[in-house]
Amino acid sequence: MDFFTARADHTPAAGSNTQIAPRRRRIIVAFTGATGSILGIKTLIALRNLNIETYLVVSKWAEATIKYETDYTIPNIRSLADHVYNINDMSAPIASGSFRVDGMIVVPCSVKTLASISSGICDDLISRAADVILKERRRLVLAVRETPLSTIHLQNMLSVTQAGAIIFPPVPAFYINPSSVEDLIDHSVGRMLDLFDLDTAAFERWSGWKKS
Ligand SMILES: Cc1cc2nc3c(=O)[nH]c(=O)nc-3n(C[C@H](O)[C@H](O)[C@H](O)COP(=O)(O)O)c2cc1C
Numbered sequence: 001m002d003f004f005t006a007r008a009d010h011t012p013a014a015g016s017n018t019q020i021a022p023r024r025r026r027i028i029v030a031f032t033g034a035t036g037s038i039l040g041i042k043t044l045i046a047l048r049n050l051n052i053e054t055y056l057v058v059s060k061w062a063e064a065t066i067k068y069e070t071d072y073t074i075p076n077i078r079s080l081a082d083h084v085y086n087i088n089d090m091s092a093p094i095a096s097g098s099f100r101v102d103g104m105i106v107v108p109c110s111v112k113t114l115a116s117i118s119s120g121i122c123d124d125l126i127s128r129a130a131d132v133i134l135k136e137r138r139r140l141v142l143a144v145r146e147t148p149l150s151t152i153h154l155q156n157m158l159s160v161t162q163a164g165a166i167i168f169p170p171v172p173a174f175y176i177n178p179s180s181v182e183d184l185i186d187h188s189v190g191r192m193l194d195l196f197d198l199d200t201a202a203f204e205r206w207s208g209w210k211k212s
Contacts, residue, residue: 058084137164
């Protein structure tokens with residue numbers, strides 16, 4: 001069984017005949033107040049299509065950017081997830097390492113949340129859940145969106161990378177010859193989910209130069 005194959009939550013006692021069905025894979029999706037909220041929305045849709053059980057947390061400033069940048073309402077977005085938690089709910093299951101999840105993606109990730117995770121300040125559910133993911137040695141992907149980058153941002157990116165996180169700045173891949181912004185979004189979402197060994201099959205992979 002590989003790392004990302006979901007396991008049942010309870011191991012049967014030795015000698016027990018109980019058959020326990022494997023659970024669906026679980027991923028926490030957190031939206032923060034960086035620009036690019038459509039990336040988080042498309043990530044949630046892709047995870048739903050892949051039958052992944054999702055745990056959603058949306059920060060206050062993420063709600064503001066979603067409203068400003070997209071036609072989605074917050075209830076629309078909540079309805080895309082299996083479970084939704086308030087950012088201040090430190091009693092949520094995902095705040096504990098004993099609750100089994102397979103990974104977490106913060107998309108888009110602000111430099112403020114990056115700094116909170118880097119310094120281990122668990123003052124909201126997003127930074128607490130990310131801290132738990134790191135201590136449990138699970139997969140954490142941060143789609144940090146800022147430019148240009150200061151020494152502080154770069155140092156925080158290095159320190160979370162050393163702790164096991166993956167920084168995935170959602171930069172456009174022009175080699176795909178996009179015909180729309182949608183193509184660039186699908187490519188970024190697909191490459192982010194590749195890091196969880198999930199294939200959205202919604203973008204074309206590089207297979208060498210194409211003959212014209
Ligand atoms: C329209 C808008 C766009 C923003 N874009 C970014 C951004 O791209 N990157 C970033 O780090 N912060 C950005 N911010 C600032 C964050 O929203 C702010 O630092 C906030 O405190 C982040 O909090 P959160 O991480 O808890 O969501 C933006 C704010 C607004 C209103």
